[in-house]
Amino acid sequence: MLPGERMKEPIRYVDALNDYYGAMGNPPYKWTVNETAPLHRLDKPLSECRVSLLTSGGVSQCAMPAFNPDARNDHRLDSISRDAAVDDFQIHDSYYDHTDAEADINCVFPLARLRELAASGEIGSLAEHFWSGFMGRIYNRSKVLEESGPAFAERLEDERVDILVAAPS
Amino acid sequence: MGLVCRLLEERGIATTYVATGRDLTALVKPPRALFVNHPMGNNFGRPGDVKMQADILRTALGLVHSVEEGGALVDYPSDWGEPFEFRPGGNRVEAVSAG
DSSP, rough: TTOOOOOOOOOOOHHHHHHHHHTOOOOOOOOOOOOOOOOOOOOOOOOOEEEEEEEOOOOOOOOOOOTTTOSSSSSOOEEEEEEEESSSEEEOTTTTTHHHHOOOGGTTHHHHHHHHHHHTTSSEEEEEEEEEESSSSOHHHHEEEEIIHHHHHHHHHHHTTTEEEEEEO | OOOHHHHHHHTTTTTEEEEOOOOHHHOOOSEEEEEOSSOTTTTTSSSOOHHHHHHHHHHHHHHHHHHTTTTEEEEEOOOOOSSOOOTTTTTTTOOOOOO
């Protein structure tokens, strides 16, 4: 992108999804709207931080069952070894076009790139596991806040994760 | 997933969120978000584009220390280079014809 060049107008997903689901006869979706957000400041540099990775793109290792591509309220969360081979993944998600991610998993789940940052010392270390889950279309949000979210937090705390890189799709 | 990031942040784990939906991200307000104006499923760029993948990841990690207020939404300076659209419910998002 050249300096001064205008970024293309972002896609309006909220309108598109309201139209799509409304046309199917569904009541209006109650979007979560937050006015503020928490922030935890880290008092150490990236070179001392342990980092993990999360995708919600229906990504599973080949030996695992496929994700349900049309899932609603699926709280499945897979742990994936930080050493997993980049060609050992399958993607099942009807929500987005994953052709490119199937060709190169790093398009949605950049585990090879994160390993390189650890090898070069830019980040301190990798957590033992990376994660795939929290696919979209979760309507029972209280279960995320009260059950699956806190359970995930405990797993990250067990592995002493400082930073989670989260990539929704 | 933005909700999960908020919850983790409250428990002392820093998060950085790499999103392709700017309006969706603005609503849920994760603690730190990098908006990448790419098709959904190309958060980190194109297959084999190691340089861009690494740059987006590095930029997202940089937000951990640069952001000073929760809910920051930063635009990554990238142009996908060709038109794209979103078709909910379909697993193919085909490029619309130019013009």
